[in-house]
Amino acid sequence: SFHSAKELHGQAELMPNGLYWKFQVIQMLHPTKFPAVLYWKDPLECIAMIFNYHISQLFQLHISQGV
Numbered sequence: 001s002f003h004s005a006k007e008l009h010g011q012a013e014l015m016p017n018g019l020y021w022k023f024q025v026i027q028m029l030h031p032t033k034f035p036a037v038l039y040w041k042d043p044l045e046c047i048a049m050i051f052n053y054h055i056s057q058l059f060q061l062h063i064s065q066g067v
Helices: 005-014 043-064
Strands: 022-026 036-040
Antiparallel strands (some): 022 036
């Protein structure tokens, strides 16, 4: 929860870096008004990020409990 834009910005800065979007312009057979662009995130990078996050959280919990 936050009470000001400055506080929200500060909270956003604390979040882990996200994954980058990848993109590819698709060549169409017929002319279009705008280029067709496919955007995606690498699913393996997503899975790796999830596991790394959870492992680091478990490690911090383990350390804080003094186990």
